[in-house]
Amino acid sequence: MCIEFGRETCGNLDIAESREWLVTNGIGGYASGTVAGLLTRRYHGLLVAALKPPLGRTLLLAKLDETVLYDTGSYSLHTNRWGDGIVSPHGYQHIERFSLEGTIPLWRFAVADFSWVAIA
Numbered sequence: 001m002c003i004e005f006g007r008e009t010c011g012n013l014d015i016a017e018s019r020e021w022l023v024t025n026g027i028g029g030y031a032s033g034t035v036a037g038l039l040t041r042r043y044h045g046l047l048v049a050a051l052k053p054p055l056g057r058t059l060l061l062a063k064l065d066e067t068v069l070y071d072t073g074s075y076s077l078h079t080n081r082w083g084d085g086i087v088s089p090h091g092y093q094h095i096e097r098f099s100l101e102g103t104i105p106l107w108r109f110a111v112a113d114f115s116w117v118a119i120a
Helices: none
Strands: 003-005 019-022 030-034 047-053 056-061 068-070 072-077 078-079 089-090 095-101 104-111 114-119
Touching: 019 095, 019 104, 068 104
Parallel strands: none
Antiparallel strands: 003 095, 019 030, 030 047, 047 056, 068 072, 078 089, 095 104, 104 114
């Protein structure tokens, strides 16, 4: 089963932050987040391990703040909402497509005349 969202969803923050994904490892660990890459829940994280199963979950990696240097430009691919409500940077605008292929979340980014796929 493949779930996929295009630029019309990924490029709209209100929609992209309301679409969430979750993958589990079957022994209590998981990764979860939003299509936009914006953390909206305290339970979101790229690596949450069950160090003392079944309850002792520990957040080991919350998120990555990626920046691409291409040609003469610098492009932030991450998105943060700060305590005052300001959203910066606007990396979600570079997401061309998000898909969940089985248990693998994939983002296709595009900046300038270049695009590639990133895997969580």
